[in-house]
Amino acid sequence: MTGPTIQPVSRRLLIAVALLHVLPFLARPVLLGGDEPHFALIAHSLVVDGDLELADDYREVAAGSAAAGQRARGKELEPHLRRVGERDLPAHPLGLPLLVAPLLRGLIVAAPEAAPDLLFGLLSLAVSFAGLLAGRRLLADWLGDSRLATALALAVHFSTPLWFTSRTFFTEPYLAALLVLAVFAWTRRWPVLAGVLLGLAFLIKESALVLIVPVLWGLVRHADGPRRWRLLLGPALAAGVFVVKNLVLTGAPLTTYYPFELGDPVAGALGLLFDPRHGLLPFAPLALLALAGLPRGRALLQGPLLPALAAFLGLFCLTAAWAAWHGGSCYGPRLLVPALPALALPLAEAWRRWGARPGFRWAFVVAAAAGFAVQLSAAVDPFFAFWEPTVGELIAARPLAAIGGFLLAVFVGNRGLPSERPAPV
Numbered sequence: 001m002t003g004p005t006i007q008p009v010s011r012r013l014l015i016a017v018a019l020l021h022v023l024p025f026l027a028r029p030v031l032l033g034g035d036e037p038h039f040a041l042i043a044h045s046l047v048v049d050g051d052l053e054l055a056d057d058y059r060e061v062a063a064g065s066a067a068a069g070q071r072a073r074g075k076e077l078e079p080h081l082r083r084v085g086e087r088d089l090p091a092h093p094l095g096l097p098l099l100v101a102p103l104l105r106g107l108i109v110a111a112p113e114a115a116p117d118l119l120f121g122l123l124s125l126a127v128s129f130a131g132l133l134a135g136r137r138l139l140a141d142w143l144g145d146s147r148l149a150t151a152l153a154l155a156v157h158f159s160t161p162l163w164f165t166s167r168t169f170f171t172e173p174y175l176a177a178l179l180v181l182a183v184f185a186w187t188r189r190w191p192v193l194a195g196v197l198l199g200l201a202f203l204i205k206e207s208a209l210v211l212i213v214p215v216l217w218g219l220v221r222h223a224d225g226p227r228r229w230r231l232l233l234g235p236a237l238a239a240g241v242f243v244v245k246n247l248v249l250t251g252a253p254l255t256t257y258y259p260f261e262l263g264d265p266v267a268g269a270l271g272l273l274f275d276p277r278h279g280l281l282p283f284a285p286l287a288l289l290a291l292a293g294l295p296r297g298r299a300l301l302q303g304p305l306l307p308a309l310a311a312f313l314g315l316f317c318l319t320a321a322w323a324a325w326h327g328g329s330c331y332g333p334r335l336l337v338p339a340l341p342a343l344a345l346p347l348a349e350a351w352r353r354w355g356a357r358p359g360f361r362w363a364f365v366v367a368a369a370a371g372f373a374v375q376l377s378a379a380v381d382p383f384f385a386f387w388e389p390t391v392g393e394l395i396a397a398r399p400l401a402a403i404g405g406f407l408l409a410v411f412v413g414n415r416g417l418p419s420e421r422p423a424p425v
Contacts, residue, residue, distance in 0.1 A: 007146040009136070017154065021132070022125050024379040025167035030117045031069035032386040034329050035092060036169040037061075038080040040116050041068045042090050043097035047105045052089055052249070054081060066115035073115070082257070084250045093257045094245070095203035096171055120169040128166035131177025132157050134184035135341055141187065142304070143348055151416045152351070155364075156344045159371030159409070160284035161332040164378045164385060170330075171205045175338035178204070179211055179311075186219050191227045194219070195234025202238045206256050210314035211338055218307030263323035272320055272333055276390035283332040283374055283391060286367040290343045292360070293350030305349060308342040315339040331378060331385050361417065369409035376405035 009017075031037055041057050044067040049057070061068045062076045081088040100123060107119050132153060140149035157163055166173045182197035198215065201208045212235065220228045246255045273279055280287050295305035319325050319335045327334040354360035377398040378385030384397055395402040 006140045025121045028382045037068035037072040070115040128173045131180040135180045155368040159368040172337040191230035195231045199234035199238030211311045214307040214310035261323040265321040268320035268325035278326040290346040293346035308345040312339040312342040365413040372409040373402040373406040
């Protein structure tokens with residue numbers, strides 16, 4: 001007996017989704033600010049100077065260099081540095097700058113005075129788009145329903161801050177995509193590549209460990225010995241690189257770039273859920289419906305729901321406990337973005353249980369449409385969206401985009417969602 005046929009995304013839909021995906025960057029194709037210029041400057045120093053001494057790079061930016069992006073040219077940026085012994089080292093991990101260094105080298109050779117905004121923005125978009133396509137295929141394989149998988153993948157991406165954050169040169173869109181791509185590589189029987197992608201996620205941001213461990217557990221718990229060890233090669237190599245790098249730069253093996261500062265976990269959790277500037281539910285009301293798909297019974301023990309839930313809760317609890325749970329000046333709950341793809345699984349399970357009921361279907365469509373309205377308001381005015389507006393301020397600034405986005409999403413959602421529940425897997 002053969003399994004269900006998984007249909008590929010049609011060319012017209014793929015083009016439409018790609019154009020929508022790049023909208024937040026094309027509306028303002030520059031690095032907007034926050035940590036973005038500092039990541040760019042680390043990459044520039046590694047490529048041009050071969051070191052991590054950034055004091056001279058900050059001076060060059062103030063003098064007119066475009067190394068930190070077009071908007072930072074001629075500005076005196078507050079250095080993101082930390083004092084270690086007699087040295088001032090970057091206050092951000094090196095993984096992302098090292099990842100982009102070969103491409104930046106090519107840009108500098110081809111156009112020495114060019115700003116890196118377009119290069120870094122398009123790279124973030126490409127990586128996150130690959131994660132979207134991989135996530136859609138994983139859902140299709142799990143559900144056996146291409147149409148529902150497409151609808152769920154697009155809803156999770158375009159009705160949550162995953163969409164807007166994909167335009168940024170932050171670590172979060174890379175982490176979200178790399179974790180999904182690692183699972184995709186594993187399901188295609190490429191365990192070494194899956195491990196390398198997980199290891200890269202750790203090097204990009206050490207706190208990704210709370211996501212990586214549940215993913216690893218979910219992959220290896222039913223795997224044979226050889227595949228399991230091949231998967232673990234990448235994380236083991238990344239751990240070795242992490243230790244060696246720390247010993248060389250700081251003399252201590254387990255140093256993290258940004259020291260953890262404990263805050264009020266209860267206040268942090270409430271803020272992450274409800275804050276109008278950085279709360280998950282105001283920016284992504286669809287997340288609330290994931291509660292209807294929480295794992296139970298056999299799914300709790302055997303399926304992928306429990307690892308997904310553990311990954312999401314791990315990052316949520318770590319972020320809530322941090323003093324700066326809001327993530328600084330940024331759009332929405334930026335620090336939760338790497339865990340947002342995990343919501344697709346309980347949402348899929350919720351649809352499997354309740355999707356035949358008109359009330360749940362309409363709740364799903366309305367929640368997704370409300371989230372899309374917020375994201376579209378941000379996408380058409382990314383500079384305003386970047387600097388901590390509330391959801392109300394976003395909608396008030398672009399009411400036509402919000403209303404049009406809501407109506408469009410309701411129409412597309414009703415047409416795109418299947419009318420019947422998928423069979424249990």
